[in-house]
Amino acid sequence: MAENHKVHFGVNYTPRQGWFHSWLDFDPKATREDLEQIASLGCDHVRIFPLWPLIQPNRTLIRESAIKQVVRLVEIAGECGLDVYVDVLQGHLSSFDFLPSWVESWHRQNLFTSPKVISGQRTLVGALGAALSELPNARGLGIGNEFIQFAAPRHPQQHEITSQEAGHWLDELFAEAKQVWPEGKHAHSFDDDLWFDAHHPFTPELGVTRGDITTVHSWIFGALGLTYGADHQYLPMFARYLVDLAAAYQRLFLGTNTGPIWLQEVGAPSTHLSRGREAEFVRHTLEFLLGRQEGEGGGAIAGTEHLAAVTWWCSHDVSRQLADFPALEYDLGLFDEDGQVKPEGQAFAQVISDYRDGKLGIYSLKNEGDPGQSILRVGLTRDGSDRNLLSPAGAFFQAWAEQAINGQVPKIELSHKN
Amino acid sequence: MAENHKVHFGVNYTPRQGWFHSWLDFDPKATREDLEQIASLGCDHVRIFPLWPLIQPNRTLIRESAIKQVVRLVEIAGECGLDVYVDVLQGHLSSFDFLPSWVESWHRQNLFTSPKVISGQRTLVGALGAALSELPNARGLGIGNEFIQFAAPRHPQQHEITSQEAGHWLDELFAEAKQVWPEGKHAHSFDDDLWFDAHHPFTPELGVTRGDITTVHSWIFGALGLTYGADHQYLPMFARYLVDLAAAYQRLFLGTNTGPIWLQEVGAPSTHLSRGREAEFVRHTLEFLLGRQEGEGGGAIAGTEHLAAVTWWCSHDVSRQLADFPALEYDLGLFDEDGQVKPEGQAFAQVISDYRDGKLGIYSLKNEGDPGQSILRVGLTRDGSDRNLLSPAGAFFQAWAEQAINGQVPKIELSHKN
Numbered sequence: 111m112a113e114n115h116k117v118h119f120g121v122n123y124t125p126r127q128g129w130f131h132s133w134l135d136f137d138p139k140a141t142r143e144d145l146e147q148i149a150s151l152g153c154d155h156v157r158i159f160p161l162w163p164l165i166q167p168n169r170t171l172i173r174e175s176a177i178k179q180v181v182r183l184v185e186i187a188g189e190c191g192l193d194v195y196v197d198v199l200q201g202h203l204s205s206f207d208f209l210p211s212w213v214e215s216w217h218r219q220n221l222f223t224s225p226k227v228i229s230g231q232r233t234l235v236g237a238l239g240a241a242l243s244e245l246p247n248a249r250g251l252g253i254g255n256e257f258i259q260f261a262a263p264r265h266p267q268q269h270e271i272t273s274q275e276a277g278h279w280l281d282e283l284f285a286e287a288k289q290v291w292p293e294g295k296h297a298h299s300f301d302d303d304l305w306f307d308a309h310h311p312f313t314p315e316l317g318v319t320r321g322d323i324t325t326v327h328s329w330i331f332g333a334l335g336l337t338y339g340a341d342h343q344y345l346p347m348f349a350r351y352l353v354d355l356a357a358a359y360q361r362l363f364l365g366t367n368t369g370p371i372w373l374q375e376v377g378a379p380s381t382h383l384s385r386g387r388e389a390e391f392v393r394h395t396l397e398f399l400l401g402r403q404e405g406e407g408g409g410a411i412a413g414t415e416h417l418a419a420v421t422w423w424c425s426h427d428v429s430r431q432l433a434d435f436p437a438l439e440y441d442l443g444l445f446d447e448d449g450q451v452k453p454e455g456q457a458f459a460q461v462i463s464d465y466r467d468g469k470l471g472i473y474s475l476k477n478e479g480d481p482g483q484s485i486l487r488v489g490l491t492r493d494g495s496d497r498n499l500l501s502p503a504g505a506f507f508q509a510w511a512e513q514a515i516n517g518q519v520p521k522i523e524l525s526h527k528n
Numbered sequence: 529m530a531e532n533h534k535v536h537f538g539v540n541y542t543p544r545q546g547w548f549h550s551w552l553d554f555d556p557k558a559t560r561e562d563l564e565q566i567a568s569l570g571c572d573h574v575r576i577f578p579l580w581p582l583i584q585p586n587r588t589l590i591r592e593s594a595i596k597q598v599v600r601l602v603e604i605a606g607e608c609g610l611d612v613y614v615d616v617l618q619g620h621l622s623s624f625d626f627l628p629s630w631v632e633s634w635h636r637q638n639l640f641t642s643p644k645v646i647s648g649q650r651t652l653v654g655a656l657g658a659a660l661s662e663l664p665n666a667r668g669l670g671i672g673n674e675f676i677q678f679a680a681p682r683h684p685q686q687h688e689i690t691s692q693e694a695g696h697w698l699d700e701l702f703a704e705a706k707q708v709w710p711e712g713k714h715a716h717s718f719d720d721d722l723w724f725d726a727h728h729p730f731t732p733e734l735g736v737t738r739g740d741i742t743t744v745h746s747w748i749f750g751a752l753g754l755t756y757g758a759d760h761q762y763l764p765m766f767a768r769y770l771v772d773l774a775a776a777y778q779r780l781f782l783g784t785n786t787g788p789i790w791l792q793e794v795g796a797p798s799t800h801l802s803r804g805r806e807a808e809f810v811r812h813t814l815e816f817l818l819g820r821q822e823g824e825g826g827g828a829i830a831g832t833e834h835l836a837a838v839t840w841w842c843s844h845d846v847s848r849q850l851a852d853f854p855a856l857e858y859d860l861g862l863f864d865e866d867g868q869v870k871p872e873g874q875a876f877a878q879v880i881s882d883y884r885d886g887k888l889g890i891y892s893l894k895n896e897g898d899p900g901q902s903i904l905r906v907g908l909t910r911d912g913s914d915r916n917l918l919s920p921a922g923a924f925f926q927a928w929a930e931q932a933i934n935g936q937v938p939k940i941e942l943s944h945k946n
Binding site for chain 2: 128129131134135163164167168169170171173175176205206207208209211212214215216217218226230265266267431432433434
């Protein structure tokens with residue numbers, strides 16, 4: 111079998127001690143321990159998350175010491191053999207919102223349209239980008255982890271904007287990132303509201319036309335889990351669906367100028383997986399993406415050509431000493447809160463190893479009499495106002511899943527409705 | 529003349545470098561420089577303000593390192609000859625709200641009634657109180673700087689509560705403070721909404737019946753400034769009015785069991801004082817409180833017996849490098865942003881010196897034919913629903929001010945309406 115190298119594997123780095131509050135007491139030694147554990151799985155990269163209110167507590171105060179801590183973390187990661195993507199505006203992590211006081215309460219301004227806020231955000235993107243551009247293993251910036259949730263109709267304190275304003279905001283921040291760090295690979299990120307919520311101002315068009323790479327976050331506790339229930343056989347196919355859907359939207363809006371997709375978040379939540387089935391979920395999710403031969407754990411699956419990287423959520427369990435997280439958030443780590451690798455961590459490492467050995471990474475099934483890949487077509491309005499048709503709660507997904515479950519994953523073809 | 533010692537003088541400590549964001553990069557050397565400057569004015573105490581989201585970023589994570597920084601600051605203050613009062617829940621400072629992520633947005637809970645939030649607040653009060661109780665120059669806790677503004681009808685994201693709930697919240701936090709630090713002098717604080725806003729759940733009764741000492745914050749940019757305008761001769765009398773009003777409410781609700789009043793905040797805002805008149809405002813404000821002999825800058829004034837301490841707002845100007853503060857907040861320091869004493873700082877030092885020398889601190893005017901102190905009486909409902917009658921925009925204040933301006937400050941006598 112040929113060796114595979116195309117797909118990168120990494121994790122979203124959640125510090126074992128103190129979660130992201132550890133930025134308040136940055137500890138290079140504890141950081142190194144965590145990153146060495148991550149590297150031991152065979153990962154080649156991590157995604158990291160500074161907290162916005164700590165790095166920029168006043169609009170015109172970007173703490174040099176905080177920038178230096180981010181740089182130091184990236185250096186340590188480099189010493190562990192890991193590349194790093196740095197997400198700038200946190201923003202939002204595991205149900206908690208972190209906003210600096212200068213955009214909140216008496217100072218509340220629209221996070222996406224206020225010229226003052228955008229100016230402050232640009233300055234931060236510029237400062238971090240400039241500092242990171244000099245590090246060989248720093249690879250790019252993220253605008254902010256699922257930052258678009260602040261504009262979601264379901265957010266308790268929604269910042270209302272139009273899609274045009276959403277696009278302008280992205281253009282502003284990407285312009286800054288490119289200016290200070292032209293070689294960086296810069297992305298934005300979003301939960302699947304972007305793909306499925308017809309009322310969300312951030313549209314699939316913005317998802318695939320802004321930034322250097324299209325990202326996907328795959329969480330089975332959303333509409334999919336609500337529709338099909340825990341442990342359903344469709345759950346491990348959701349990441350594949352999203353990746354192929356994102357690729358389909360790329361073809362729709364970019365024509366032939368498409369690029370690879372980064373599965374930037376995917377995790378095994380206890381709400382929809384029975385205890386003990388997490389490792390199997392890890393394996394199956396990645397098999398549906400990478401493809402497998404018959405006999406390797408079931409029937410053959412043709413992988414997707416679109417996948418550039420998988421970044422698992424997350425590295426370390428949230429300590430049970432920290433309160434108020436949603437229950438599922440405590441158990442998402444590949445390592446437990448004591449730093450011991452969990453079965454899902456072992457499964458992830460095995461997949462990485464199998465992929466590199468060529469045991470996974472199968473992109474076409476050459477069976478005799480094979481009818482070839484089928485195509486599922488759907489016409490959509492340009493503005494995303496009927497994108498909910500593609501939700502995992504709907505008939506389109508069901509049709510896709512009924513075929514995909516047998517290993518021949520249908521191609522998704524989108525067109526513009528008149 | 530006899531020496532006076534009864535009244536204490538201090539400042540609210542606003543760190544020169546980085547304002548309160550300096551907690552993120554606590555610098556003992558810079559702190560010592562600031563505190564030495566403050567001590568050089570003759571001050572005997574400071575009030576300090578940890579930021580709640582930094583010290584308790586998760587409900588069950590109180591950062592030991594943050595507690596140690598507070599303790600270290602208090603120790604340095606002690607080495608400079610200063611006592612320290614520590615305000616716990618910030619909360620609110622100079623127009624900015626600082627709330628931890630575990631009470632905001634998706635985790636929003638009522639700050640005054642949620643059992644989880646109260647439990648977290650109690651834990652923090654307990655942790656800080658226990659650590660501080662061992663320091664000889666630590667004097668007491670404040671519940672939180674003007675924390676009641678979160679319950680104000682005018683707050684943009686009001687936490688609605690009843691007066692009963694407000695009282696329960698205070699009782700919970702004071703119980704914790706007393707338990708861990710019985711000798712501490714613990715107080716709560718509030719803007720003058722408590723005295724004048726008929727709809728505010730925190731009532732004058734709660735103002736004077738909770739805590740070891742009653743506090744007063746005197747800001748002339750409120751209803752007083754709006755009514756009388758900049759540079760009006762009544763402006764320097766406002767602090768005196770508030771102190772005597774608080775004492776009157778003590779008599780109303782506590783009978784004879786009254787105590788001294790702490791003028792915990794008073795400042796010279798540029799919105800209502802012409803440039804160059806700040807020092808005069810400092811002097812006149814304190815003369816109306818302390819009393820002066822005829823000839824010492826004008827006619828004689830009888831001071832108030834109720835005053836225990838004056839804590840000026842604030843020590844150091846906010847750096848112009850920090851954005852988005854209301855304009856007046858940049859100029860309230862007794863020292864400028866380079867650490868140079870300002871005319872208002874010199875005026876404050878002179879008052880302290882004059883008071884201690886007995887040139888100020890005159891409590892009765894013994895002129896022949898003096899009719900003695902007059903009394904202004906008003907009947908009020910028990911629940912505070914007509915407390916707006918005493919607002920500086922109203923007739924009661926006007927009657928008080930017309931007499932007070934001549935130096936014979938009338939006594940305020942409140943009674944309960946049937």
